[in-house]
Amino acid sequence: MTTPKEKQQPQIGFVAGFIVPGMPQPLLAPEKSPGWGRVRAAFEVLRERLDALKPDVLVIYSTQWPSVLGHQIQADARPQGVHVDHEFHDLGTMEYNFPVHVPYADAYIASGKERGLHMRRVCFKGFPIDTGSLVALGLLNPDNHVPCTLVSSNMYADRAETIVLGKAARDAAQKQKLRAVAIASTALSNRLWTKPIDPTEDAISSQKDDEWNRKLLEILAQGRLEDVAQLARQFAREAHADSKLKAIWWLSAALGSSNDFRGEVLAYEALHGTGAAVVELRPGGVSRGEQEFDEDDVEFFRGERSVLSPSSPGSKTPEKARPS
Amino acid sequence: MKNQNNTGRPGSIVAGVLAPHPPHLVYAENPPQNEPRAECGWEELRWGYERLRKSLSGEDFDVIIVHTPHWRTVVGHHLLAVPHFKGLSVDPVFPHLFRYNYDLKVDVELAEIIAAEGESAGLQTSLMRNPKFRVDYGTIISCHLSHPTWNKPIVSISSNASADYFSTDVGQREMIALGHATRAAIEKSGRRALLLASCSLSHRHFTEEPQVPEDMTYEHIYNHNQYLWDMRMLKMMRAGESRRVIAEMPDFTDQAISETRAGCLTWLLAAMNFPTTPATVHAYGTVIGTGNAVVEWRM
Numbered sequence A: 001m002t003t004p005k006e007k008q009q010p011q012i013g014f015v016a017g018f019i020v021p022g023m024p025q026p027l028l029a030p031e032k033s034p035g036w037g038r039v040r041a042a043f044e045v046l047r048e049r050l051d052a053l054k055p056d057v058l059v060i061y062s063t064q065w066p067s068v069l070g071h072q073i074q075a076d077a078r079p080q081g082v083h084v085d086h087e088f089h090d091l092g093t094m095e096y097n098f099p100v101h102v103p104y105a106d107a108y109i110a111s112g113k114e115r116g117l118h119m120r121r122v123c124f125k126g127f128p129i130d131t132g133s134l135v136a137l138g139l140l141n142p143d144n145h146v147p148c149t150l151v152s153s154n155m156y157a158d159r160a161e162t163i164v165l166g167k168a169a170r171d172a173a174q175k176q177k178l179r180a181v182a183i184a185s186t187a188l189s190n191r192l193w194t195k196p197i198d199p200t201e202d203a204i205s206s207q208k209d210d211e212w213n214r215k216l217l218e219i220l221a222q223g224r225l226e227d228v229a230q231l232a233r234q235f236a237r238e239a240h241a242d243s244k245l246k247a248i249w250w251l252s253a254a255l256g257s258s259n260d261f262r263g264e265v266l267a268y269e270a271l272h273g274t275g276a277a278v279v280e281l282r283p284g285g286v287s288r289g290e291q292e293f294d295e296d297d298v299e300f301f302r303g304e305r306s307v308l309s310p311s312s313p314g315s316k317t318p319e320k321a322r323p324s
Numbered sequence B: 001m002k003n004q005n006n007t008g009r010p011g012s013i014v015a016g017v018l019a020p021h022p023p024h025l026v027y028a029e030n031p032p033q034n035e036p037r038a039e040c041g042w043e044e045l046r047w048g049y050e051r052l053r054k055s056l057s058g059e060d061f062d063v064i065i066v067h068t069p070h071w072r073t074v075v076g077h078h079l080l081a082v083p084h085f086k087g088l089s090v091d092p093v094f095p096h097l098f099r100y101n102y103d104l105k106v107d108v109e110l111a112e113i114i115a116a117e118g119e120s121a122g123l124q125t126s127l128m129r130n131p132k133f134r135v136d137y138g139t140i141i142s143c144h145l146s147h148p149t150w151n152k153p154i155v156s157i158s159s160n161a162s163a164d165y166f167s168t169d170v171g172q173r174e175m176i177a178l179g180h181a182t183r184a185a186i187e188k189s190g191r192r193a194l195l196l197a198s199c200s201l202s203h204r205h206f207t208e209e210p211q212v213p214e215d216m217t218y219e220h221i222y223n224h225n226q227y228l229w230d231m232r233m234l235k236m237m238r239a240g241e242s243r244r245v246i247a248e249m250p251d252f253t254d255q256a257i258s259e260t261r262a263g264c265l266t267w268l269l270a271a272m273n274f275p276t277t278p279a280t281v282h283a284y285g286t287v288i289g290t291g292n293a294v295v296e297w298r299m
């Protein structure tokens, strides 16, 4: 075991990472439930800390922005419009008009391509912005003074691809010499109540989910982000994780795949049954030595995607049915 | 109960259609509502929709009811319940193909009756009354391709995630109950309804597309397993074996990664009370590797 030592705070690249829930209640209806109100209050604390960091760009990975064709990066300089949540449309409407850091978005796309990822630039008037991204922006950057970039959550991407996507985010921030904050918009356990509820009685929908959420948060409070990333598969099996917890894979990779953070859990509550945590992770914590990796720390994505044409160079023929 | 036709007769289902919604089909049609322009593409499916429209042209119906995978809800089954929606629908996966200006009317009264029938059958339902809501592209595309004049009101029903939350069997039971409730509501309302199940069959996508999206040299089924399953389902439909389709649906859904997971086709067949009349397959074709069929059941 190595001796614990204080790490230096980075001046460029990712200067902090946040985990925030993507459900709309804290933005649209915090007054309806004490728990929802506490999540809102935690967002407000985090917003003040964000301001103090003076970031150049916020990079938001949202599990509520699914993609199929590669990894989509929002690169419209000024997305604007209105959004109503598909599930909680009765809570109200989210209006948005926020700046995107286009040079960072383009750098991220280039870095992703360099690492073998299929990256797609999104710049379309009226492109729908998801609830998770809008909740993060609405509560952490309400006056839109920090430009952002949004990152989709590819439905087919597993751990290897997602951590390469996180590393590409880091490459881009360092190349651009930007102070960036990485924001993972994700629930922990993600099992909603399947009936309407009295908001004042909201609770995590399963005790087992609750126990697992608390275990993860205990580790996060010690700053051991990569250990939580390593637990993602087990957590997903046990606790109905939001999108396999892949947002944590992305976040940990973006922040350098380390356990050397100062972690603080600012809130843990239920949002319609899901596990909602507001967590801050700052580099510069006490080193806890090398963590145990149970899978490769992937640098370059080599997954087979060239399945479109049997005749294109380097592609494989499509899968064939096996004779029974 | 108000009877829209003032005939005193109960409402009825005029036809039920498996009406898949790949945005590529609207893109390739170049309708004025869609901003991107295409040269060609996916003709077999588009001509299949054309045959469907021709087949329906002699039918008078009051409303189109669509069950859509792209409005996914967990807290029950939701229905659009605002009389008029207008806006721009940009497909989040294929924004370069589908940016469609929609302007549609909703049969709110029928939506309310379906919701009430669902509730009395023990289902959780919810009426979506926020006028700023963005109508999902599954609804828009299936309605556009089936009836592009948009001169009939629609009812759009979300896909409840019970198959994901519990199992495909549980999801199927839920959708059968919703189908029966929809039928009961149509009969009570006096409406003559066209029903659309907005989903593909096998649904494994390629994750890259060619430089020219409509370059058909690249288009083929993702794998043979999916094709075999698609053909098996279509064979049963053409033979009028809709109960067998239902019986095999959970296996089909799981093994062909089918979009039927959303419950659209189960809902449709249940609403039609599991028809034994052979279905007409107007077309089968693939879109970015997924299997899609335009299938019509006449009632």
Ligand SMILES: [Fe+2]
Binding pocket: B021, B069, B070, B138, B259
């Ligand atoms: Fe779809």
